[in-house]
Amino acid sequence: MSAALSIGGLHLRHPGTDRDVVRDLRMEVTPGEIVCLVGPNGSGKSTTLAALARELRPRRGAVRLDGQDVWSISRRQFARRVARLPQEPIAPEGLTVEQLVRAGRHAHQGLWRGWASEDASAVESALIAMDLLDVRKRTVETLSGGERRRAWLAMVLSQETEVLLLDEPTTGLDIRHEWEVLDLLRRIREERGVTLVLVLHQLDRAARLADRIAVFHRGRLYLHASPSECLNHETLRDVFGVDASLSGDSVSPQLTIRAPADPTRRL
Amino acid sequence: MFQTKPRVPTTTPLSPEFLRWQVLLRNHTMQERNGAPHAGVAPLLSVRRAGAKPAVSTHSIIVGILPAAEQLERKTEEFRTLYEEEIGHGSRALYDRGIEYLKTYYRDASSFDPHSITTMLSTESPALVGLEADPQCSLIFYVFDLDEKAEWGRFRCLQLDCTAVVHRRGPVYDNVWWHNALFHGKEDGMAVVQFLHRRTYDTRFGRLELVT
Amino acid sequence: MRLRARTRLHWEALVRWPGFWAAGLLVLLLGTAVAAIRFGAVPLTSSELWAALAHADHPLHAVIVEVRLPRVVAASCVGAGLALSGLLLQTVVRNPLADPGLLGINSGAGLAALCALVVWPDVAGLLPLFSFLGALGAVLVILLAAWGPRRRLSPLKLILSGVAIQSVLFAGIALVTFIYADRAPAFVAFTVGSLNGVGWHHIRWLAPGVAVGFVLAYAARRSFDLLLLDDATATSVGLNVQGTRLLACAGAALLASVSVSAAGLVGFVGLVVPNALRLATGPHHRTLIPLCVIGGAALANVADLAARTAAAPLELPVGALMALIGGPYFLFILWKQLP
Numbered sequence: 105m106s107a108a109l110s111i112g113g114l115h116l117r118h119p120g121t122d123r124d125v126v127r128d129l130r131m132e133v134t135p136g137e138i139v140c141l142v143g144p145n146g147s148g149k150s151t152t153l154a155a156l157a158r159e160l161r162p163r164r165g166a167v168r169l170d171g172q173d174v175w176s177i178s179r180r181q182f183a184r185r186v187a188r189l190p191q192e193p194i195a196p197e198g199l200t201v202e203q204l205v206r207a208g209r210h211a212h213q214g215l216w217r218g219w220a221s222e223d224a225s226a227v228e229s230a231l232i233a234m235d236l237l238d239v240r241k242r243t244v245e246t247l248s249g250g251e252r253r254r255a256w257l258a259m260v261l262s263q264e265t266e267v268l269l270l271d272e273p274t275t276g277l278d279i280r281h282e283w284e285v286l287d288l289l290r291r292i293r294e295e296r297g298v299t300l301v302l303v304l305h306q307l308d309r310a311a312r313l314a315d316r317i318a319v320f321h322r323g324r325l326y327l328h329a330s331p332s333e334c335l336n337h338e339t340l341r342d343v344f345g346v347d348a349s350l351s352g353d354s355v356s357p358q359l360t361i362r363a364p365a366d367p368t369r370r371l
Numbered sequence: 372m373f374q375t376k377p378r379v380p381t382t383t384p385l386s387p388e389f390l391r392w393q394v395l396l397r398n399h400t401m402q403e404r405n406g407a408p409h410a411g412v413a414p415l416l417s418v419r420r421a422g423a424k425p426a427v428s429t430h431s432i433i434v435g436i437l438p439a440a441e442q443l444e445r446k447t448e449e450f451r452t453l454y455e456e457e458i459g460h461g462s463r464a465l466y467d468r469g470i471e472y473l474k475t476y477y478r479d480a481s482s483f484d485p486h487s488i489t490t491m492l493s494t495e496s497p498a499l500v501g502l503e504a505d506p507q508c509s510l511i512f513y514v515f516d517l518d519e520k521a522e523w524g525r526f527r528c529l530q531l532d533c534t535a536v537v538h539r540r541g542p543v544y545d546n547v548w549w550h551n552a553l554f555h556g557k558e559d560g561m562a563v564v565q566f567l568h569r570r571t572y573d574t575r576f577g578r579l580e581l582v583t
Numbered sequence: 584m585r586l587r588a589r590t591r592l593h594w595e596a597l598v599r600w601p602g603f604w605a606a607g608l609l610v611l612l613l614g615t616a617v618a619a620i621r622f623g624a625v626p627l628t629s630s631e632l633w634a635a636l637a638h639a640d641h642p643l644h645a646v647i648v649e650v651r652l653p654r655v656v657a658a659s660c661v662g663a664g665l666a667l668s669g670l671l672l673q674t675v676v677r678n679p680l681a682d683p684g685l686l687g688i689n690s691g692a693g694l695a696a697l698c699a700l701v702v703w704p705d706v707a708g709l710l711p712l713f714s715f716l717g718a719l720g721a722v723l724v725i726l727l728a729a730w731g732p733r734r735r736l737s738p739l740k741l742i743l744s745g746v747a748i749q750s751v752l753f754a755g756i757a758l759v760t761f762i763y764a765d766r767a768p769a770f771v772a773f774t775v776g777s778l779n780g781v782g783w784h785h786i787r788w789l790a791p792g793v794a795v796g797f798v799l800a801y802a803a804r805r806s807f808d809l810l811l812l813d814d815a816t817a818t819s820v821g822l823n824v825q826g827t828r829l830l831a832c833a834g835a836a837l838l839a840s841v842s843v844s845a846a847g848l849v850g851f852v853g854l855v856v857p858n859a860l861r862l863a864t865g866p867h868h869r870t871l872i873p874l875c876v877i878g879g880a881a882l883a884n885v886a887d888l889a890a891r892t893a894a895a896p897l898e899l900p901v902g903a904l905m906a907l908i909g910g911p912y913f914l915f916i917l918w919k920q921l922p
Binding site for chain 1: 677731805806808809811812813815816818819820821822823861865866867
Binding site: 115124127128130131132318319321323324325326327328329339342369 | 405406407458459460461462463464466556557558559
């Protein structure tokens with residue numbers, strides 16, 4: 105259960121502004137792959153994710169899901185194939201974890217087709233996968249940060265899509281919970297074979313999780329390659345503007361930042 | 372509909388020494404500096420502003436040179452092909468391939484247009500607005516580096532009086548735009564300025580000496 | 584100790600159970616309805632009431648069927664309509680402080696109705712149509728103002744533009760009232776909100792309007808639930824966010840306008856009822872929508888009964904009484920719920 109994403113010549117612009125935030129982006133995501141989008145603030149990662157999620161209409165170019173333009177797919181059909189978790193989702197007060205997770209089944213229900221057994225089993229398996237059975241009756245606002253993040257992930261999982269798009273799923277979590285969430289993501293890929301595209305800020309985490317990394321720089325794709333090819337002294341200097349060294353292997357890279365540095369490429 | 376062909380302003384060729392210097396400098400930039408511009412390609416542009424005070428505004432710009440007229444469109448096509456081939460691998464790969472290509476591109480002064488110098492400006496920039504109001508302008512080159520012993524780093528102070536022609540489309544625009552795209556990607560809202568050379572002064576030590 | 588803990592748990596579960604509230608409010612509604620029919624210029628005992636209802640030739644039959652009964656039905660419909668309208672608006676703007684009165688929808692309906700009264704005094708029967716158009720116009724202006732160049736309906740912008748438009752419309756109402764001061768008494772009753780003199784001909788528009796609004800809202804309950812999530816998530820699970828918002832706004836306009844055309848500008852029912860019920864039973868529309876209908880009807884009847892009996896034989900306007908309850912409740916929400 106996975107699909108390929110293909111991005112061709114994408115120019116993105118927020119409505120009401122006159123500047124392209126992302127310019128001429130071309131990128132392929134193969135089925136079942138984990139791709140991390142990294143880059144400094146304002147480099148266009150989240151905007152790109154919004155375009156992949158069929159939320160922002162490209163000014164030029166197209167995003168294709170298994171060869172089909174995402175804007176030619178109906179909203180509901182698309183929601184059955186691609187799920188997206190924004191950076192800071194909001195739940196209304198008084199909503200329980202279980203009710204939240206059930207919201208993920210919206211696209212699978214119709215005006216006439218109500219709650220069915222496969223909906224119930226999808227919710228159940230999402231709750232189990234995210235280890236939320238104990239807190240399913242609690243309201244979302246009473247959960248701890250880590251639990252809350254898992255609850256949102258469970259909602260996205262219950263959508264049973266082929267592609268998951270996650271915007272900084274570990275922001276605001278402590279080291280332990282961050283590790284847990286990343287571990288869960290790896291497991292989701294292994295068990296469900298979904299294609300995962302996520303925005304991550306921490307380079308070393310991205311290197312550990314991703315099959316390939318897409319480095320963004322000033323609204324353009326700087327490099328799209330394996331973690332070991334991406335994370336090197338040159339990238340860190342060109343894109344992040346730091347003089348840093350990397351040690352350790354690609355599985356657990358160590359990042360030591362020495363000083364800010366001037367980029368040598370005038371991109 | 373009633374457009375007449377714009378009158379081509381009178382122009383004289385750049386001094387052969389200047390053009391050779393520019394080509395050498397660009398070759399050095401690609402070979403040794405990974406594309407980072409040298410002071411020799413970053414002159415000051417001084418634009419006259421009728422009725423305003425001060426009556427002249429100066430802008431720091433980066434300039435380029437054009438391939439000779441008969442090669443212009445072929446070179447543009449080469450830039451474009453290079454871009455299309457590499458952009459899918461990310462802008463870094465494109466940049467690296469671009470540098471690789473330009474190392475051999477800037478070699479022989481005779482394959483470049485001896486009449487003009489080019490630059491790209493944002494359509495909203497005050498420099499462009501000024502040039503459209505009054506195309507007579509000057510480019511001031513200033514290179515002074517005691518540590519630089521090579522020929523391109525020799526002490527130079529030059530003032531080039533030029534006539535600016537603004538391009539928003541056409542072969543000149545395409546050439547400069549695609550050359551720029553190798554480094555900075557596709558950019559909208561830009562105009563290309565072609566500075567047609569009229570005369571050059573050597574201004575070292577406060578002189579104003581016509582270069583022939 | 585342990586026993587006490589368990590009983591408290593049961594009590595909490597009961598309080599959060601929607602059925603408990605439904606039953607309680609229904610009892611309240613029926614009680615006040617019966618009381619409202621019995622009390623009046625001529626009080627009735629229960630047995631007299633049944634006798635008067637059963638026999639068409641009873642001397643009080645006409646009073647009950649033509650005056651008191653329509654008033655109870657109208658109060659119930661107005662309360663239900665305003666409460667539902669408020670619920671939809673609170674869902675749209677994702678904020679407990681929304682209310683058709685506060686957002687200027689009532690005033691839009693009111694101004695249109697007043698203008699119609701002034702220009703064509705003899706088309707009273709078409710008043711509901713005018714007030715619906717007025718409410719719809721107010722909603723459209725609010726939406727247009729909130730849409731902006733970024734082409735996005737954000738909850739905050741909706742509230743603020745609603746407040747701005749409310750003040751403009753209210754100025755319009757004041758102006759019309761001032762210019763046509765000769766007809767002031769009718770206008771005053773309208774602007775303050777009163778159920779005095781409501782008959783079956785008012786209900787001809789009111790009841791179907793509220794019924795349509797209710798069915799519409801209940802059919803879209805699951806989408807409204809998702810509207811409470813943030814826009815990006817709601818879109819991601821397959822909801823047409825802007826479309827659902829528009830639907831909810833249209834429903835709110837319909838419900839508010841039919842209510843206003845019958846009872847004038849009654850505020851705060853739309854604020855208090857959905858808000859209190861949400862606090863009690865959670866944010867789910869499947870339970871909130873029917874509960875708001877019962878709760879709104881009950882509150883309107885209580886308020887109307889109080890308005891009629893508190894200073895009898897003088898009759899207070901029900902709108903003023905509601906504002907008396909609603910204003911402090913508004914402050915309570917501000918104090919308790921908003922960060």
